[in-house]
Amino acid sequence: MLQAIACYYCNGIGTCKRLLVNFTRSHSRYSMPHLIHAPGPATGLLGLSVARRFSASPIKFLTDMHDEYGPIVHLRFGPQHLILAFAPEAIQEVLVTQNKSFPKQQQNLRAVRQIDGNGLITTEGDFWLRQRRLVQKGFSTDHLERYADITVRRTQQLLDRWPTVGEVEICAEMTCLTLETIAEMMFEVDMAADARELAEQVEYLSERLVVEFGSLVPLPDWLPIESKRRKRRALRALHEMIRRVVSNRRRSGEDRGDMLSMLLQAVDTEGDGGKMTDAQVCDEITTLFVAGYDTTASGLAWTWYLLAQHPDIAEAARCEAKEVLGDCPASLADFERLPTIRQIVLESLRLYPPAWLLMLREANCDTELLGFRVPRKSWIYLVPWVTQRSPLWFADPLRFDPARFATHRLAEIPAHAYFPFGAGPHRCIGERLALLEMTLIVAMMSRSCRFLLSAGQGPVEVEPHTAIRPRGGLRLRVEKIWGVASGWV
Template identity: 40%
Template sequence: MSTAQTQASGAAAPDVAHLPDPPGPPGRVSVLRALRFGRNPLQAVERLQRNYGDVVMSRLGPRRLYVLSHPDLVRDVLVTHNRNFIKSFALQRARVLLGEGLLTSEGDFHLRQRRLSQPAFHRDRVAAMAGTMAGYAEDAANRWRAGMEVDATREMNRLTLAIAGMTLLGVDVEGEADEIGRSLTAALGLFDRLHNPLAPLLDRLPVPGTLRMRAARQRLDATIYRAIAERRASAEPRDDLLGMLLAARDEEGDGGGMTDLQLRDELLTLFLAGHETTANALAWTWHLLALHPDAEARLHGELRTALAGRVPTAADYPALPFTRAILAESMRLHPPAWTVGREPLQDFEAGGYRIRAGSIVLTSPWILHHDPRWWGGDADAFRPERWLAPDFEASLPRFAYFPFGGGPRKCIGEGFAWMEGVLALATLARRWRLRHAPGAAVVPKPGITLRATGLRMRVEPV
């Protein structure tokens, strides 16, 4: 019987107290170590896995931190024993911004909200949104001019923000995209200090970062609540996410719908997650294409053949396998959600070691996506063609690749993200290529997502 099953049945949890602690760096509890981790978490998790293996224990301030870096261990946490885990301390703190949305809520409430939200992401609904996705991407393509210099990360955020505004809220926010984008960036500053042991104190003090985050929340709330109020006042049914959530009733539960606060939490969560992750994937994709002109040329060839110069539709998605492969490889090398954190409710066993309740357990797509055990000697190379090999994905261990997480809390918008990413890339790349501007210095910025900073690029016609 699993840990989760024993917990659910009321039986005693398996005795793992006799198991040894995992290996890890020596030293006492250190606030300084936690601050160093927060400054460069990518290098920190890489170093832990490289020096100590697939199960590592370290300290993050006063808490134990475990990093699990094998697909079987990821499966145990996200799937097999998922009921023994809640979201990590970092995401629990994210309730300051997101409230009780799908990303942060737990237990029966989370299951109820996911039931109410799930129909909005059915494949037929996603296909119906494809025109909006490609339409906004074409608007972006029309704004670009040969020789102009753009910040590719900012451009992709602006694009996906406009798509999210229309498909989720039914609101055209393109005119407000820069202002809303700045608010979202400021709000994400909350996550920049998630690993700071002093963060709960900083959240209560009127320091500049906290004041910026509060102002950003107020700005975002204004957009969300305005959309809710306008829709409640309108008798016109709409087929976007907001319309579906307003009409949804929990037939398996109490038969009720969502309050304005519940709607706000879900919409803000999806608004944030639904644009930020896809924007990052697309930004990193432009960076990689500029470094690999052979793959870029093959992409342009596929687009010429499949689209013949027109804007893609949902029906074109199956005819764009290399476009999808490019996006898949980009998310392998630069996973937008670079780490997945959980907190165990009870002690459990991982790789023959004891993992203690109340600790921080990290699994990292960044680590597993670069592991030569699953990806071979070219694990760090950009090779989108690998995804076209017959049965390639089926041959991978289940959690060697998990850019959207896994288990019951797998990203609800995965199908939406694939459709949006492929159609946006196809729409823009059929007309334009991007090249790094002179002096551009691209640096990954790991927060709750993995942003590309310094991505200044020059627009060139295909």
């Protein structure tokens, strides 16, 4: 309880314990002095020991904070307040009800903007709203039908490449699949070589992003050191490639029916009646490409990891896939007819949310969350990994139990306790596409293959990259049980 009423200035280190509540009430510059801070650890004057624990293992640190202090936690690094908002009610306040009071944190935005420019992820307000309306057109049912066909064709090509019995590194395989799929959805042409180079640059830039997010004092990009040189090269290569694709298409004037043609032609009929400039199209295409493949690949890799350990659930998926798809390729229409597989995907995104930590938010005014004080400029952490694994909101939370998502049980999940795609106005624009892709891929691959953890696969550790992934990859043994050409084997 001492933590809950820790002083605004000493943050419970104890230097003014005797003055505690009164001191806080009378001396705080905070405009709601009747409120107290949420519970949390004493972080010392600069919070260096806590910062070290956080950088060493962010997932473990955030989980420990939840386990020790509960649904909302307050920390302090020098003058900076940090709020870990694990409770669904707090998540709803930050992302939905009071979302205008909690914009994305500027330092994070600046770092992401170097990659995505002014795309949907890095913009807010009227500019974002106009772009969101325009980009949304690319996710209509007509487009989804085409995306489903691309997914199915690419998945079949991957299955045809695999041996009848053998071993695969499933993270690399899923990344390759989602990469080729998103590249074809975005740019139509088969630009496998370009897509790989794009992915290499994005991979490096994402790694740097994680390092930069985690460092207390980010180094300026102009420094003549190797990591910064490499970063500048990667940014140049990524942006030149995208600019080239966009300007070639603009020049050719062709409508290839892909996302790029749609963005070049889209008219803001509900707003100013204008179109996007080429620079805006470049930023949105980069944003969609970067946001679209790594997350989906991560979700798929963890799904296979879970299914390899739960043969009964894998068998249920296989039976459903065989019954619904028969010997035919999957299609958009099958999505609604695969409820067991959809539940598997949703449960896997609960236990292993690719976006394990949302982009930092920052309070732009003095406010409160769950009755605790949130001073202006506090940073707010929203952590699907922790909330979605908490016994406070999920029974037997670490058990892989896809039936939680059966329609008649959905009401058991509190609103916003499950948010792998975020919530509110900035909720993932690709959610329907990602769920469609994952469901069709799991259906087709379950029909064709059995997966087991490889004998040589050691314990799997989670690496908190921009999307979580198994550290060092994940080796699975694959046994093909069906092939389009040969029928059942």
